[in-house]
Amino acid sequence: MMWQRYVAIGDSTTEGLDDPDGAGGYRGWADRFALAVARAQGGLEYANLAIRGRTARRIRAEQLPAALELAPDLATVVAGMNDVLRPSFDAREVGAEVEAMQRALVDQGATVLTFTLPDPAPVMPIARPLRGRVVALNEELRRATARTGATLLDLGAYPVASDPRLWSDDRLHANTPGHERIAAALAYTAGLPGADDGWSRPLEPAPRRRRAEVVRAELAWTRRHLAPWLLRHVHGRSSGDDRVAKRPVPLPVDLIVPNDAAGEDIVGSAG
Template identity: 45%
Template sequence: MHTPHPTFTNFVAVGDSFTEGMSDLAPDGTYRGWADLLADRLALDTPTLRHANLAVRGKLIRQIADEQVDAAVALGGDLITLAGGLNDVLRPRCDVGAVCAVFEQAAAKLAAGGAHLVLFRSTDPTRRLRSSARLMPRIEQLVAFVDTVAARHDATVVDLFTARVFDDPRMWADDRLHLSTEGHRRVAEATAQAMGLPAGFDWRAPLPAAAPQAWTDRRRADMRWARTHLGPWLARRVTGRSSGDGRPPKRADLTLWR
């Protein structure tokens, strides 16, 4: 896959909660996330770097395309990251072909503006969430399509799908859906390396062995997760609501980073 020289001045991030930064809390209580960490890294070489993050949690690929893509083009980013579609395929009913078609349209519009695109082969949720194993054909179809789109637009692909380190529960927040602080740190490093920046560390390396957890503690944790996270998530699905409804992007304008 093409690896560009990593010199960019305007970095725009587009997507859902993955790119917004849930659940990597900054000291001020806001979400940070891999995109902000990548901006930190790029700013080391380009102190004049400007960064915008248009991502909003809970968004489906059609919403990303309708609400963020034109805005990203208008901002004139020379580096744009696009991640989306996984929220769609995790839902009970999903036309994966339609999801891929919208993803392709979004990528084509972003690339047409002259930006270099960075796309993501998403992590594999089926290895850590057993109930999602039935969704594997959809997930594999989406992951393969990302490669196809990248080839069409000479985009960089960040391959998280084959990285077994993301099977570790410590890479995920308590809700088991969003990356932990360490998870975001690994994605930021994976993206930097895919773009051709010097390696800071081995982002695929396993975490140190964790202390064994008693069966009763695991069951209590499962029940707490179901009550605190699964229940509200299901309620939103039934009522057609999203965690991102009415929420603006956290960084809607290209402004000087740091």
């Protein structure tokens, strides 16, 4: 199948945190997936409406109407992690929001891809109590996708998705190798020529760390990331306040990306 226009909606992971583009912004799996599609078929228009900090309800209210207006024939809908972090989390409600977004785009004729969330506990031990929420949400996402006819990448079913080495220092976002893996997984799921399942293979075993190293790392993470996050949310602020989408208008994907060491084999085995 040839796609003409790809539109991505979602939160910070779709926006691209933490995959620096070398120019002060972020690239991310959606940009990388768009490039893979464009290279596979010789071109593609791409818009990214995602904004960090958005819940599924806000994505549906703020981004879905704009996405429908752009009339994509390829779309990604990824949401839920910001909901999981909130006290009022309800897996069924979040699943219903995602289902409504998928259905609206599918009914308009788009191929819609989505993915389940990785287990947060191996990446962030303090998040172990959230594991049950992620499991419940992933079940809702699987059901929603089966009902709408969207295409599911069951990322949460692969242990490698929770390897801390594929996550950034803040433990909430994938790093560059992590984004590469997600893009490769989407390329494989979408059936792009040359894509394989290399993205699903585990990394080499990590060397065991001393307890003192673990303690220092936990203290540093708490100081740099957890404390500021808690303070921001106590005051009702979001990292996405006053932000706008990084690519609101569909533009042709540049097939030549400077310093793109991983781009040449993005549809193959990443990382």
